[in-house]
Amino acid sequence: MSEPVYIYQEKQQQGPFDLTKVQEMFRKNMISQTAYIFKVGWKDWRPIGECQLELGLTEHELPPPPPGELVEHRERAPRASIEGKIMIHTGRQLALGSGVNVSPTGIFVETEEHFFNVGEKIKLTCKVHELGHPFRAEATVIRISEKPKGYGFRFEGIDKKISKEIQKIIDRMNKELRKAS
Numbered sequence: 365m366s367e368p369v370y371i372y373q374e375k376q377q378q379g380p381f382d383l384t385k386v387q388e389m390f391r392k393n394m395i396s397q398t399a400y401i402f403k404v405g406w407k408d409w410r411p412i413g414e415c416q417l418e419l420g421l422t423e424h425e426l427p428p429p430p431p432g433e434l435v436e437h438r439e440r441a442p443r444a445s446i447e448g449k450i451m452i453h454t455g456r457q458l459a460l461g462s463g464v465n466v467s468p469t470g471i472f473v474e475t476e477e478h479f480f481n482v483g484e485k486i487k488l489t490c491k492v493h494e495l496g497h498p499f500r501a502e503a504t505v506i507r508i509s510e511k512p513k514g515y516g517f518r519f520e521g522i523d524k525k526i527s528k529e530i531q532k533i534i535d536r537m538n539k540e541l542r543k544a545s
Contacts, residue, residue, distance in 0.1 A: 369419070372409060372451070373399035375460060380404075383419065390421045398449050400489065409451055409458070411491040411498045443467045444533045448492035452480065452515070461514060463492055467534065468527040470503070474514040480505050488517065494533050499526045
């Protein structure tokens with residue numbers, strides 16, 4: 365048997381499954397396009413779109429992401445409004461949320477699940493439509509919000525290339541807003 369595979373979708377973890385079963389489930393549309401996959405031996409959970417080929421899921425392609433929303437311009441820390449699924453995880457807790465806004469230094473994620481604390485170090489796996497590809501980051505919880513319900517995170521470890529891509533999105537969206545006004 366190959367290494368066990370786990371699936372996280374619709375706020376539930378499923379598995380373990382062998383690779384053949386995962387391939388069958390995918391081909392029968394039993395795995396959501398927003399699902400996350402974990403295979404024993406991997407370091408983190410990964411969005412299905414990031415590991416599709418690695419799991420031998422070449423028969424189907426995921427649809428392109430929908431277009432993003434316009435930027436929210438903030439003088440102190442310009443941010444881009446975003447859409448996408450964000451997985452927040454530590455060694456003992458896992459939560460799924462929706463991305464609200466992002467900057468090169470942090471992200472706000474809406475989620476109903478509140479069990480992380482301010483100052484806690486976490487890992488993020490982000491599938492942000494505006495970037496067109498998933499990314500991972502290490503972060504610290506800096507704010508817990510009740511309205512909207514979610515967390516503010518400060519990136520502690522993010523690829524410089526991703527940070528630059530986020531800034532390009534903000535710059536492009538701000539330019540579009542200036543043209544519209």
